[in-house]
Amino acid sequence: MKNGPTSINILVRTLIFLFICNIIFLTAPPASALTHIDVNPTNTPGGAVILIIDGLGSSYVYPEITPYAIDGKTTEKPLVNNINIVSDNGLRALNMLTPSSEGETGHLVIVTGNSGATPAMISQTDATIYDIAHRNNYLAIGILQKGDIPELLTEQDIVVHDITTSINDPQMEVLTHSLYKSEYENLQTSLTEMMETNADLAPSYIDQYKEGSIERYYAYNRWAMDTAIEILGLMHENYPEQKFILTINVGAVDTAGLYRRSEGYADTIEDLDIMIGELYEVAEENGLALIITSDHGMAFQSADGRGGSKSDKYASQPEVLRIPFIVASKNLKSEILEGEFNQQDIAPTILNVLDVPDEMRFSNGRSLASKDYVNFKVILPEAGAVTIYRANETVSRASGDDSYVFYGLNRNEHYIIVVETTGETGNIIERNVFSDTDQVIRFSPSPDISKPVDSPEQKNTLRTFGSVLIVLINLAGLGIIFRIIKK
Missing domain, CATH: 1.20.5 (Single alpha-helices involved in coiled-coils or other helix-helix interfaces)
Structure with a gap:
C-alpha cells in the first residue's frame, strides 16, 4: 500500500x-496590457450592422448618378426611399470603387481593407475587422447567403450560411466557432438555437411562391433580413452590454440581375429597400452603426437585357465598379464625400466608427469617418508613463502600463506626446501628432550602443540549444x- x-x-x-x-x-x-483613458466623452455605437448587398451598384440607388446599359441607353432606376433616408442621416461616399468585379474578392477587400486580398490572407493574424474586433471584446455574428468562403466563415463566432446558394432550394447551416468569452453564460446557446430555428424556416419562405417567380427573390432576401432583426432584438433585450458586429449578406439582388433582367433587378432592390427601413430603425434604436455596401455592381447589355459583372464586356463598366458606401452612426456627421474612394477604405472606416484605434495587418485603405473627436492608441516599448500636451496645457497623463488608448481628443489639433519609460531602456521620447483621424502611435526604444547586439547566428544558436x-x-x-x- x-x-x-x-x-x-x-x-x-x-x-x-x-x-x-x-x-x-x-x-x-507576456501579452501587453491596455489601459483606457477617457479624455473627453465620446458617442461610441454599441456595435455595427454591416449589410453587404451582392451585385448592388451605386448607379442604381444614388440620386446623382444615372445608370446606363452597355448599348448607351438608360436603364430602370428603382425607388429606394429608405436607402435615401439612411444616406441623408449618415455619411455617403459618392464615388466608391471596387478593385475587382469578382464577388469573392469584393468580400475579402471589405473585411481586410486590402485591395489585393486573397483567401490565404484572411487566415493570418490581425488580418480582418473581425480579428481586431475580437481583440476588443466584440462578438462576430454572420448571416451569409453568399460571400461564405471557408476563410470568412471561420472569422465569425457564430454564422448561418446557405450551403447551396440557391434561391430555389436554400439549405441553411449554422456554424459555431470558439466564441468570445462573454459575461453572459447562455449567449452562445441562445444565438445558436435562434439561428437554427430560422435556418429550418428558410425553405418555407421560398416554397410559398411559384418556382421562377420574382417573389422567390424577395423571400430569399427577406429570410436574411428577418433573421437579422430577430438577432438584434435578442442582443438588445438579453445581452445589452455585449458589443458585436453583425454581418448580413443578401444575395438575391445579384441573382436577379443575372436572370431577371434589369426590370427584375430594380424590383428586387425596391423590395429590399422596404426591409432596410426596418433594419435602420432597429439599429438606430439600439445605438448601433449601420453600414450599407456591396461587393460589386451590375451592368446590362441593353435596357431590357440580362446583366453581368465578371466577363470582359461587363467588368470595366462604371455600373459594375461603382458600389454604395453609406454609414449611419450616432458619432458621425451627415455628409456626402466627394472625390474618389476605394473599397479597401471600408474596413478602416468601420473600425474608426466603432472607436477602435487599431491596425489591420494588410490594410492599405484609409478611414473616411468624420467625427468631432479622435482616439489615440499609444504603444510603448516597455512600461512607462504617457503625457499628452496641447500647446502648454496638459491634456492627459497615464502611467504603469505599456499600451494606452486615449479617447475623445479634439480633432484637427496639434498634440505633443511625451513618453517616459522606466525599464532597462528608460528614457524620454517625444513626438508631435496632428489629430486628423484615429491613430496608432508606436514608440520604439532608443538603441543602446554600449550593449552588444545579438547577431542572427547567435539567436539561432540559442534557439537551437x-x-x-x-x-x-x-x-x-x-x-x-x-x-x-x-x-
Whole structure:
C-alpha cells in the first residue's frame, strides 16, 4: 500500500515539473496590457450592422448618378426611399470603387481593407475587422447567403450560411466557432438555437411562391433580413452590454440581375429597400452603426437585357465598379464625400466608427469617418508613463502600463506626446501628432550602443540549444513516468 501513493506523488511532481519547464521555454513574453483613458466623452455605437448587398451598384440607388446599359441607353432606376433616408442621416461616399468585379474578392477587400486580398490572407493574424474586433471584446455574428468562403466563415463566432446558394432550394447551416468569452453564460446557446430555428424556416419562405417567380427573390432576401432583426432584438433585450458586429449578406439582388433582367433587378432592390427601413430603425434604436455596401455592381447589355459583372464586356463598366458606401452612426456627421474612394477604405472606416484605434495587418485603405473627436492608441516599448500636451496645457497623463488608448481628443489639433519609460531602456521620447483621424502611435526604444547586439547566428544558436534542452527534459520525464507505470 505504501508504494502506490508514493508512486502517484512522484508522477504528479514529474508532470508538474514538465509543465513548468515547457511554460518557461515555449511561451512568448507576456501579452501587453491596455489601459483606457477617457479624455473627453465620446458617442461610441454599441456595435455595427454591416449589410453587404451582392451585385448592388451605386448607379442604381444614388440620386446623382444615372445608370446606363452597355448599348448607351438608360436603364430602370428603382425607388429606394429608405436607402435615401439612411444616406441623408449618415455619411455617403459618392464615388466608391471596387478593385475587382469578382464577388469573392469584393468580400475579402471589405473585411481586410486590402485591395489585393486573397483567401490565404484572411487566415493570418490581425488580418480582418473581425480579428481586431475580437481583440476588443466584440462578438462576430454572420448571416451569409453568399460571400461564405471557408476563410470568412471561420472569422465569425457564430454564422448561418446557405450551403447551396440557391434561391430555389436554400439549405441553411449554422456554424459555431470558439466564441468570445462573454459575461453572459447562455449567449452562445441562445444565438445558436435562434439561428437554427430560422435556418429550418428558410425553405418555407421560398416554397410559398411559384418556382421562377420574382417573389422567390424577395423571400430569399427577406429570410436574411428577418433573421437579422430577430438577432438584434435578442442582443438588445438579453445581452445589452455585449458589443458585436453583425454581418448580413443578401444575395438575391445579384441573382436577379443575372436572370431577371434589369426590370427584375430594380424590383428586387425596391423590395429590399422596404426591409432596410426596418433594419435602420432597429439599429438606430439600439445605438448601433449601420453600414450599407456591396461587393460589386451590375451592368446590362441593353435596357431590357440580362446583366453581368465578371466577363470582359461587363467588368470595366462604371455600373459594375461603382458600389454604395453609406454609414449611419450616432458619432458621425451627415455628409456626402466627394472625390474618389476605394473599397479597401471600408474596413478602416468601420473600425474608426466603432472607436477602435487599431491596425489591420494588410490594410492599405484609409478611414473616411468624420467625427468631432479622435482616439489615440499609444504603444510603448516597455512600461512607462504617457503625457499628452496641447500647446502648454496638459491634456492627459497615464502611467504603469505599456499600451494606452486615449479617447475623445479634439480633432484637427496639434498634440505633443511625451513618453517616459522606466525599464532597462528608460528614457524620454517625444513626438508631435496632428489629430486628423484615429491613430496608432508606436514608440520604439532608443538603441543602446554600449550593449552588444545579438547577431542572427547567435539567436539561432540559442534557439537551437533551447529546443534541444526541451526535448531532453521531456524524454527524461517520460522515462520516469514509464518506470513508475511499470512498477
